[in-house]
Amino acid sequence: MSKKILLTILFSFAVLSFLLSCNGDTETAVDPVDREVYVWSHNDYEQDRPLHKALELGFQMIEADIHLIDGKLYVSHDHPENLDETQELEEMYLEPLAAVIEGNSGVVLPESELPFYLVIDVKTEAESTFEVLSEVIEPYHPYFTRFENGEWIEGPMRLLISGNRPSLDADSPDRVAFIDGRIPDIGAGYPEELYPVISDNWNNYFSWDGAGQIPEEEWEQLTIFVDQVHAEGKIIRFWATPDNESVWEVLLEAGVDIVNVDDLEGKRNFLDEYFKP
Numbered sequence: 001m002s003k004k005i006l007l008t009i010l011f012s013f014a015v016l017s018f019l020l021s022c023n024g025d026t027e028t029a030v031d032p033v034d035r036e037v038y039v040w041s042h043n044d045y046e047q048d049r050p051l052h053k054a055l056e057l058g059f060q061m062i063e064a065d066i067h068l069i070d071g072k073l074y075v076s077h078d079h080p081e082n083l084d085e086t087q088e089l090e091e092m093y094l095e096p097l098a099a100v101i102e103g104n105s106g107v108v109l110p111e112s113e114l115p116f117y118l119v120i121d122v123k124t125e126a127e128s129t130f131e132v133l134s135e136v137i138e139p140y141h142p143y144f145t146r147f148e149n150g151e152w153i154e155g156p157m158r159l160l161i162s163g164n165r166p167s168l169d170a171d172s173p174d175r176v177a178f179i180d181g182r183i184p185d186i187g188a189g190y191p192e193e194l195y196p197v198i199s200d201n202w203n204n205y206f207s208w209d210g211a212g213q214i215p216e217e218e219w220e221q222l223t224i225f226v227d228q229v230h231a232e233g234k235i236i237r238f239w240a241t242p243d244n245e246s247v248w249e250v251l252l253e254a255g256v257d258i259v260n261v262d263d264l265e266g267k268r269n270f271l272d273e274y275f276k277p
């Protein structure tokens with residue numbers, strides 16, 4: 001079974017199971033329809049095999065934290081102390097991704113129809129870091145979806161900027177980056193073409209950690225957020241979610257589009273087990 005079919009079945013089965021189990025007073029934000037779900041490899045560079053492990057498991061969003069130091073972009077969660085032992089963004093992600101795309105006839109993940117996102121979480125000052133990032137990725141523009149001379153050109157990857165986010169103009173005739181929005185950005189009028197994703201810290205809005213049932217008021221708030229984001233044509237994610245199966249199931253049942261995970265193999269095993277015949 002392909003990963004695309006597997007994820008689609010997962011979402012449909014989870015939604016149907018939830019609808020059958022809830023009482024008549026409970027509402028859910030989603031209809032039981034087929035829909036693919038993203039898996040976000042959080043802090044991917046901390047995996048034992050960065051990039052390649054997530055790709056082999058079929059995950060469509062890969063996050064790299066970057067620091068601008070002396071004009072170079074280093075990949076690290078915290079400010080790196082030893083630069084000689086810290087890889088730069090280009091060698092760790094851009095060059096390998098370009099090689100993967102060339103080897104896969106122009107795509108990152110042949111089995112998925114979803115756009116693939118390279119997520120750059122900016123840890124240093126937003127504007128100056130983005131300026132250098134723009135220079136570093138310039139040779140790789142053909143691999144990215146971009147707005148060029150006033151026209152969209154589809155590429156095998158999307159560049160999503162998170163963390164310290166720069167100010168970008170949605171009407172600019174030339175743009176290669178998208179912005180990772182936040183819950184307060186809902187209803188602010190930011191277009192999907194600039195803010196395709198809404199992400200936020202789970203702990204800012206919810207206390208449930210996966211033990212027992214999610215409280216009804218928290219379930220209702222979760223589905224409200226999902227409905228609002230979907231109404232804007234965007235997709236939604238929460239970070240700092242407890243990395244366990246109970247939480248993954250509730251996120252899928254609520255219609256959350258992106259599951260944020262650190263335990264990549266655990267998530268893959270969960271998906272495979274969920275559909276075992």
